[in-house]
Amino acid sequence: MYDKDERVIIAQGKELARYGINLDSVQGYQVSEVPLTRQTQDFFQPRLKKVLGGERISDLYKFEGETYQVRGVPLKNEKHQVFAGLIVIINVSEEHRLIEDLRFRKKEYEKLYHDFYEQNEVLKDKNYQLDLLNRRLEQAKEEAEESDRLKSSFLANMSHEIRTPLNGLIGFSQILSEERLSHQEIKQYADMLNRNATQLLKIIEDLLTISSLETKQYKFEYEDCSPLRVFKRIVSLVSNKILDSGKNLQIEDTFDESLKDLVVRCDKPAFLKAANSVVDNAIKYSPFDATISIEMFRENGVFCLSVADQGPGIPAGKKDEIFKRFTQLNRSLNSPDSGNGLGLTIALAIMKEMKGNVTVESNPGEYSIFKLCLPLKTQDTDQKTTTMQNTVSNQKGKYKILIVEDIKDNFILLKAYLKEFNVELLNASSGQQALDLITKHDDLDVIMMDIRLPDYDGMKLTREIRAMNYQGPIIAQTAYANTEDEHKCINAGCNEYIAKPILKKDFLNKLSQFIELKKTD
Numbered sequence: 001m002y003d004k005d006e007r008v009i010i011a012q013g014k015e016l017a018r019y020g021i022n023l024d025s026v027q028g029y030q031v032s033e034v035p036l037t038r039q040t041q042d043f044f045q046p047r048l049k050k051v052l053g054g055e056r057i058s059d060l061y062k063f064e065g066e067t068y069q070v071r072g073v074p075l076k077n078e079k080h081q082v083f084a085g086l087i088v089i090i091n092v093s094e095e096h097r098l099i100e101d102l103r104f105r106k107k108e109y110e111k112l113y114h115d116f117y118e119q120n121e122v123l124k125d126k127n128y129q130l131d132l133l134n135r136r137l138e139q140a141k142e143e144a145e146e147s148d149r150l151k152s153s154f155l156a157n158m159s160h161e162i163r164t165p166l167n168g169l170i171g172f173s174q175i176l177s178e179e180r181l182s183h184q185e186i187k188q189y190a191d192m193l194n195r196n197a198t199q200l201l202k203i204i205e206d207l208l209t210i211s212s213l214e215t216k217q218y219k220f221e222y223e224d225c226s227p228l229r230v231f232k233r234i235v236s237l238v239s240n241k242i243l244d245s246g247k248n249l250q251i252e253d254t255f256d257e258s259l260k261d262l263v264v265r266c267d268k269p270a271f272l273k274a275a276n277s278v279v280d281n282a283i284k285y286s287p288f289d290a291t292i293s294i295e296m297f298r299e300n301g302v303f304c305l306s307v308a309d310q311g312p313g314i315p316a317g318k319k320d321e322i323f324k325r326f327t328q329l330n331r332s333l334n335s336p337d338s339g340n341g342l343g344l345t346i347a348l349a350i351m352k353e354m355k356g357n358v359t360v361e362s363n364p365g366e367y368s369i370f371k372l373c374l375p376l377k378t379q380d381t382d383q384k385t386t387t388m389q390n391t392v393s394n395q396k397g398k399y400k401i402l403i404v405e406d407i408k409d410n411f412i413l414l415k416a417y418l419k420e421f422n423v424e425l426l427n428a429s430s431g432q433q434a435l436d437l438i439t440k441h442d443d444l445d446v447i448m449m450d451i452r453l454p455d456y457d458g459m460k461l462t463r464e465i466r467a468m469n470y471q472g473p474i475i476a477q478t479a480y481a482n483t484e485d486e487h488k489c490i491n492a493g494c495n496e497y498i499a500k501p502i503l504k505k506d507f508l509n510k511l512s513q514f515i516e517l518k519k520t521d
Contacts, residue, residue: 001075001084001085001086001087002031002048002051002052002084002085002087003083003084004052004082004083004084005030006030006031006045006048006049006052007028007029007030008026008027008028008029008030008034009027009084010027011026011027013089015068015089015091021034021035021036031044031045031048032045037063039063040061040063043061044070044087047059047070047072047087048072048085048087050072051072051073051074051085051086051087052074052082052084052085053074053082054074054076054082055072055074056071056072056073056074057070057071057072058070058071058072059071060092060096061089065093066091066093067091067092067093067096068089068090068091068092068093069089069090069092069133070087070088070089071087071088071090072085072086072087072088073085073086073088074086090130092133095133095137098137099137099140102140102141102143102144103140105144106143106144161203162200162203164199165196165197165199165200165203166196166200167196168192168193168195168196169193169196169197169200172189172190172192172193172196173193175189176189176190176193197501198503201501206342206343206346207342209273209342209346210325210342210345210346210349213346213349213350213353214349218270218350218353218484219484219487220267220270220353220354221267221484221487222265222266222267222354223265223266223267223268224263224264224265225263225264225265225266225268225271226263227255227259227260227262227263227264227296227303228255228259228260230264230268230271230272230296230305231253231255231294231296231305233272234272234275234279234294234296234305235251235253235294237272237275237276237279238251238279238283238292238294239251240505240509241279241280241283242283242292244505245283247283247286247288247289247290248288248289249283249286249288249289249290249291249292250290250291250292251291251292251293251294252291252292252293252294253293253294253295254293254294254295254296254297255295255296256295256296256297256298258298259296259297259298259303262298262303262376263376264303264374264375264376265374265375266354266356266374267354269486269487270350270353270354271350271354271372271374273346273347273350274346274347274350274351274358274372275305275307275347275372277343277344277346277347278307278343278344278347278358278370278372279292279307280343281307281309281343281344281370282307282308282309282311282368282370283309285309285311285312285368286309286310286311287310287311290309290310290311291310292307292308292309292310293306293307293308293309294306294307295308298376301375301376302373302374302375302376303373303374303375303376304371304372304373304374305371305372305373306369306370306371306372307369307370308367308368308369308370309367309368310366310367311367311368312364312365313362313363313364313365313366313367313368314360314362314364314368315364316364319360319362322344322360323344323345323348323358324345325341325342325345344358347372351372351373351374354374355374355375356372356373356374356375357372357373358370358371358372358373359371359373398422398423398424399422399423399424399445399446399515400423400424400426400441400443400444400445401418401423401424401425401426401444401445401446401447401448401511402426402427402428402434402437402438402441402444402446402447402448403415403425403426403427403428403448404428404431404434404447404448404449404450404453404458404461405427405428405429405448405450405477406429406430406450406453406454407450408429410450410500410502411427411429413502414448414502414507417504417507417508418517420519420520421517421518421519421520422518422519422520423515423517426441426444429454430453430454430455430456431453431455431456431458431461432455432456434447434456434461434465435461435464435465435468438465438468438470439468444470444472445472445473445514445515446472446473446474446475446511446514446515447465447470447472447473447474447475448475448477449461449462449474449475449476449477449494450477450478451476451477451478451485451489452478452479458476458478458489459488459489459492459494460492462474462476462489462492462493462494463492463493465493466493472514473495473496473513473514474493474494474495475494475495475496475497475498475510475511475514476489476494476496476497476498477498477499477500477502478497478499478500479499479500485497495514496510496513496514498510
């Protein structure tokens, strides 16, 4: 405690003795007269002046490897005049070391699994009591324990989800390479390899998507979209997925004609990704000969897509639970293509980010209806900008395709996909070679553009090709597989985008949007 002249009135505590200061010898002395280091005097003098000037202070002081909490309070008489200042110094080194350790662990978990909560809000209470610090430490401890729990849950789920298809991939690969097999067995095992590889790819894509959403790395780019075009795309998506499922499912599709001339503001690839998750869910849980109903409508200024199935339904108390990560209510359906419990989590996160929502109605044992809803805009589709025509008219009967790809195996793969079709393929392994071939061949019908080349950025190359007045379709092919990359490719001048690994069916579907693929005789 100091008087108005900055002289010590009372001094007590073990910390001063730790630095060789006799407590009795400092009474009546000013700060500058007490045998403290210059560093310590420079720290305390301005803070003491603030306290004696009527201010409260709270600060940390680090000295000789120790951390001290320094708090100061002005003491006032009945006339509210300061007559003394009280400085309390507490050694909080151990507590701060623990805090730093907990913070380090928390950041480490966030970096590895992108799955933890924001740091606790800064303590606002001004009573500066030690028990406040203890409560904060207790709270941090609870968060660390929760982080450990989430980490264990994450690892357990991912170990199961990844090892299941890996078991099929590795096992059947070994059989195919070591055994003498019949043609029928080879086809059977190859189909199993493909199914497990597709499931593993979906797991990886979903993990990357949920991670980018939760860490705010998922970049949304909004545009005015035609509900009718989106609807047609989704119906086509459902049809293709039903064919792949092997089920005898029927589709009932209904489009509200009042939406025909309206637009919805959204990130179309992201919305289609959310719709894809709901569609996968409907197909997975539908009986073999059931009907899936797809409807697009408006209600109260909101644009909605509903997907209804005739599956087992969802118990009333489980409707919120199905949107949690890794949640699968019916584990008996857990087969190599049964999903990983992330689809609905992704759909909800995407729709929330776009100021929309996902809701579910269900009657156990009868049906489930998922609705994806977004706000509508008032302007009609006539106000939208027109886009480049994508279709290619070709009277030659044989289309010429330039595949810009520096990895030979990737070119051989696409060549194998197209071997049964009447097309002529050219390969450029660098950006400069691509430019040379485009100059030489002015009758190219389609360009498959790898985005990462040894001498060129694929998007820059695309802009240069467009500057050469090439009007044909360019399809981007890249191992960068998020929506931000897709938007960049489209903005650079590409007409379509396909992410690696490139599946044959997806590749042929993309290509068929621009040319008519005819099989050779």
